[in-house]
Amino acid sequence: MRTRLLLAAGAVAAWLLPYGLDSYAIHVVDVILIFAILAIGLGLAMGIAGQVNLAQVAVFGVGAYVTAILTTRAGLGFWVAAVLAVLATVVIGLVIGVPALRVQSHYLGIVTLGLALAFTSWVTNAQASGGAEGISGIPVPELPGVDLSSEYLYYYLELIVFAILLAFGLFVVRTSLGRRMRAMRDDALAAGSLGAEVPVLRMAAFLLASVYGGLGGVLYAGLIRYVAPESFNIANMFLLLGMVIIGGRQSLVGCVVGAVGLALVREALVDHPQIAQIAYGSVVVLVVVFAPTGLAGLPVRVRSAVARRRGRQGAAARLKPFQPYDPEPSRRDGETILQVDRVTKQFRGLKALDDVSLTVAAGEIRGVVGPNGSGKTTLFNVISGLYKPTRGRVRFRDADRTGDAPYRLARAGLSRTFQNLRLFGDLTVEENILVARDRSRTWESWRYLLRPISVLRRDRELHRHARDVLDRYGLAEFAALAPKSLPYGIQRRVEIARAVAAGPALLLLDEPAAGLNGEEVRQLAEIVRSIRDSGITVIIIEHNMGLVMTLCERVTVLAGGRIIADGTPAEVARTPAVIEAYLGDSMTAGDLPPISEVTR
């Protein structure tokens, strides 16, 4: 209710704002709104999807230039030109996004920055764009009954576009598409393993950013009615970047706050050019140092600081017992679900897997054990598609899945956890589950435009499912918390719940007992058994021999990348090679200390 009141007050204030402004101030506000739209787009790509996109200003330029060229040279009407301009920016956005399929983080930043520079250089030299003099005389957009040459009325046009774009951005961020993007930002590997189509999502991020950039460009062309290369130079790109970082890139509202704030600071310093650069630079540095989450992150930081000072209030969230699944009566045990056929994986000189063959039957709990460095996690990575085997095939559910992308395998019914926990750190526990639970295809995101209600309905359903999962795993009280803030044992449980929420046929657990205490290990065994009873086949890598011996029906022993034994726990324990290679001492030691291996 309070937010709605605030919102209503904000809307009324925004509507009445021009009545208190002179012609200079309204122009400033008009420009700020355009930058705010650009900042939202950049925030979607950088903050939400984690794609460092330094070509946003070029996309902005494309929108403005295409509008300018089509209206002045081709004689099209403003609105027709605007639609074509946005379409052009969509194409450009996809082109800019292509490098993201291959490179990430700062490398992507450098590539996109290069594209932005290329754009400025091109418009400076091309005939069509009017060279350094740019294009003047862009016609005023016409709207029946509204004179848009008045910057006051133009403000309302911008305000409406801005409000729609902000609302749409928030809608995306808080539902399926945005959640997946945020998951991808936090951990692209884990997101892929849970069925998020990482390449499609990256392109979608660039697409969204470029639509915002394009609309910003169209509005710019209509407002300034003149385009020149300097308007879209790198300095403006960094200004835009500053807005997003100062505002808080993970929050769209923060991006808007940053855009407004920085633009006002810039405006206030126009009369003091001597100190402007220093002051403006200081603001950016201060924010980066003292408020890394930006202005949008400040309320949360202040609240948590206050809470810390007062001491913890209220009851801390408690872990509830796991509620076992109802056994699935119609299980089709015994059929082969996974077949690893003579797989070899070579890393330069090192043979991590050497001619490994393995068959897992549906309904089984299979243990994979072996000394550190024996190739267990490599085997998981090959099965789940993170690695392509050098030789050999992997068949899953009667289909050859060798070298399939992780997200394809995930969609085919494979789910996994990671040895060193890969939870999405900036998502809540519930959102972690939601990402896994969400089985929709990313290309179906056109629904966001055409059938938003169906998106909402599906999201509500997802939330209900996620609640069920959290209840079952006793995690309901942690739903709104960040995984990072939770004890290790609970994080382990969240990761298992997340993997099961994806609804797999085969579940790969990589050292799920590492770092757990005795009671937690006992609960883990109970959970894994129940998961199997619900009809999910489980393969488990574990160093805790007690757990493996009691839990698994069959055990495969790896040493030096080869399978040295395969059979029931009792058979395996008697195999001389196993005793020699691995079990000799550790059978008596019982619980080997978990030594983290490199997952990749």
Add this chain to the structure above:
Amino acid sequence: MPRLRATAIIPLLLLAASAGCSAPGANDDDAKSGSGPIKIALVDAQSGQLSSLGAWELKGARLAVDEWNAAGGVNGRQIQLDVFDDQGDPTTGTTLARKIDSEGHIAMIGTAESAVTIAMAPILKQAEIPNITSGQSPGLVAAGSEFLFLNGPTSTTYDETLAKYIVDKQGLKSIAMITNNGSYGKGEHDAFLKALSSRNVVPVADQVVTTDQKDFSAVLTGIRQKNPQVIFVGAEEVESGLIVKQARDLGITVPFAGAAPQGTPVFLDTAGAKNAEKTIVSSPYLSNDVSDASKKFAAAYKAKYNEDAELHGAKAYDGTQILLTALKSSNVATGKALADAIRGTKYQGLLGDFAYDQTGVGIFATSIGTIQNGKLVAVTG
């Protein structure tokens, strides 16, 4: 609930729309009072890449204003020169155009960046604020504002004069071109090529380099093979200097030609005085020693800022002098009357004799000079 928040905006906006119907901002009264100091705005890049240009402009304009103020101002009113930083950005320029309008400045000096000036022109025209710019792009003329004046010749004049000297007078027809792909280089490229083609001369080489290139041996080797009689350079001071220096290292001995940047001390220092020898320069302000007026200006400039005067300061000085002269002759008129007064002002300045036509250009010739013994010397006759 976030979803409610998003959808709640639209009906609220509609509600607000029905509440307030009259359009805001209808009253636009100009607060240009007839007493107190005369407010003149100087808009130029004071930060960013173009700030050195902006700094020179400011010094030239400030010198003119201070001279007038020391002599009692205009009609007894002091002149107040307010400085605004456009950061070389057209968008910021449009904002500043609104700002100087709302703050009651009656005229504007600047900017040095043609694109910024073109962006501001429609707003200044609407607000009826005369603007004397240091830009020299033909696009300024094309902007078609009767409130826009140039304080120097357009860039086509530089290259037209240069082509006239090289082709018509010296009879050199084998010409190579090397220009950069920045806005200045591109403008030079187009203007000089146009001047050549109107004389039916096709350059033997037309090489384009980038603005931040440092090694030109590849393009210069290509040019050397063509064996031109003269090489036209369209680039900023430092890059031009590097090009000339590297050309001499490669054994190219023919003279270079170019516009104002090639007449500057920065160019001479970068190229080396010996290498720059015989460079042909087309500039409206060859040096501080060409006339008595320029000597006086240079001395005052040196006394005030402790550095040597150069072209941009001289241009801004001329432009400001013309504005102040027009203010005096029109009895501190504003708006259209002031623009007409500027157009009617005949002024003998550092760059030559100004007489504005309808396009806002007041000077239509540059001088040709050559570098001899490390000094730019005017070519007479």
